[in-house]
Amino acid sequence: MDHSDAILKRVMGLHPKMIDLSLDRMFRLLDDLGNPQDSLPPVVHIAGTNGKGSTVSMIRAGLESAGKRVHVYTSPHLARFHERIRLAGNLIPEDALSNILTEIETVNAGRPITFFELTTAAGFLAFARHPADYTLLEVGLGGRLDATNVVADPALTVITPVSIDHTQYLGETLAEIAAEKAGILKRGAPAVIARQHEAALSVIEDRAARLGVPVMACGQQWHSAPEGDGMVFQDENGLIDMPRPNLRGPHQIDNAGTAIASLRALGFGAPEALAAVTRAEWPARMQRLSCGPLVDIAARHGCELWLDGGHNPAGGQAIAATLAELPRKPTHLVCGMLNTKDIAGYLRPLSGQAQSLLAVSIPGEANTLPAETTRDVAASVGFDAGIADDVASAVAELSAAYPGARLLICGSLYLAGTVLRENG
Numbered sequence: 106m107d108h109s110d111a112i113l114k115r116v117m118g119l120h121p122k123m124i125d126l127s128l129d130r131m132f133r134l135l136d137d138l139g140n141p142q143d144s145l146p147p148v149v150h151i152a153g154t155n156g157k158g159s160t161v162s163m164i165r166a167g168l169e170s171a172g173k174r175v176h177v178y179t180s181p182h183l184a185r186f187h188e189r190i191r192l193a194g195n196l197i198p199e200d201a202l203s204n205i206l207t208e209i210e211t212v213n214a215g216r217p218i219t220f221f222e223l224t225t226a227a228g229f230l231a232f233a234r235h236p237a238d239y240t241l242l243e244v245g246l247g248g249r250l251d252a253t254n255v256v257a258d259p260a261l262t263v264i265t266p267v268s269i270d271h272t273q274y275l276g277e278t279l280a281e282i283a284a285e286k287a288g289i290l291k292r293g294a295p296a297v298i299a300r301q302h303e304a305a306l307s308v309i310e311d312r313a314a315r316l317g318v319p320v321m322a323c324g325q326q327w328h329s330a331p332e333g334d335g336m337v338f339q340d341e342n343g344l345i346d347m348p349r350p351n352l353r354g355p356h357q358i359d360n361a362g363t364a365i366a367s368l369r370a371l372g373f374g375a376p377e378a379l380a381a382v383t384r385a386e387w388p389a390r391m392q393r394l395s396c397g398p399l400v401d402i403a404a405r406h407g408c409e410l411w412l413d414g415g416h417n418p419a420g421g422q423a424i425a426a427t428l429a430e431l432p433r434k435p436t437h438l439v440c441g442m443l444n445t446k447d448i449a450g451y452l453r454p455l456s457g458q459a460q461s462l463l464a465v466s467i468p469g470e471a472n473t474l475p476a477e478t479t480r481d482v483a484a485s486v487g488f489d490a491g492i493a494d495d496v497a498s499a500v501a502e503l504s505a506a507y508p509g510a511r512l513l514i515c516g517s518l519y520l521a522g523t524v525l526r527e528n529g
Contacts, residue, residue: 126250141233152248153265162387163364170380173238183522225252249288268419283308298322329362354427389414389521397528414518418450425454456487463499
């Protein structure tokens with residue numbers, strides 16, 4: 106175990122709740138640390154329900170293609186916590202992370218603070234102490250009261266598609282959730298808005314108007330669309346023809362459009378747009394696994410093995426649309442989900458693209474949905490569904506039963522992280 110892992114495990118007990126949306130504790134800790142959030146390289150702050158990670162990865166690819174050094178803060182991590190904090194392009198080294206966490210733990214002095222608040226402060230401290238040209242800051246949950254929403258003067262804010270998720274924290278309706286996401290908008294800072302449902306867009310535009318925020322919205326100031334084997338992006342500066350994004354799925358064309366609009370807002374052009382579309386890397390988003398023990402199990406019977414971390418109804422729709430674009434092949438799912446999610450809403454779109462499902466519980470995750478519950482919900486939306494003890498058993502069973510098939514492990518980023526760790 107890394108030293109940082111021991112510190113992270115220890116600080117988990119500093120607040121009785123995993124999630125407690127408030128900025129009071131965050132501002133207190135940051136003030137004690139000398140307010141590092143006020144000394145960051147120019148910040149691009151990204152909120153939204155779906156597509157945040159993919160959009161961040163594309164913006165990063167575009168900026169780095171121009172020789173820019175880019176800090177990146179994302180969550181959750183998949184295999185290792187260090188993935189959350191990239192310093193000028195590289196994962197934070199273990200010694201730097203453990204030193205900063207030790208410093209923050211000492212300054213905090215045992216006072217209540219959530220895990221995400223403390224680790225966000227660690228990201229700010231690391232970013233403030235290392236030179237870079239830009240900081241890409243991904244919201245953890247919501248926006249208005251998220252721990253990242255302490256940057257007073259971002260260079261740009263970005264809102265990716267808003268849909269129903271985390272209703273216990275953000276509200277029951279699309280308008281309520283959009284209002285929370287729109288909480289990242291800052292007076293005078295331009296905002297790029299991805300394609301939205303009308304109810305969400307109306308709320309975002311109303312807040313932008315009250316703050317005097319210049320808005321660049323999909324369908325108004327810019328457009329992105331598939332064209333032949335590629336895609337096009339158009340704004341007031343002209344039209345760019347490009348290949349399809351290297352991240353798979355039709356939804357990635359919208360994410361690419363959001364990333365390109367963001368790059369244009371920062372003053373970049375066609376070369377950076379092309380890099381955003383062709384060079385982005387983002388694991389567990391319709392990722393075909395190419396090596397490791399699970400791949401070896403699947404390959405014994407000629408099966409492909411894929412991985413996706415989408416977990417809400419919009420994520421299920423995106424996966425279904427991606428599967429529809431891939432070469433036709435029988436598809437079977439290995440699925441594990443958290444008990445906070447809309448399981449039926451997630452699985453329903455997939456029932457038209459996959460023939461069967463084996464449910465698993467997510468190992469080591471307190472909020473896992475029992476495999477039996479996932480199986481029952483899957484059966485209720487039309488799947489031939491069963492359960493398996495673990496992912497390896499499920500892959501072995503499905504590959505033996507359906508030689509040459511496509512197997513997709515899905516349902517949760519936490520499950521995806523387990524797979525990436527255990528599959529090497």
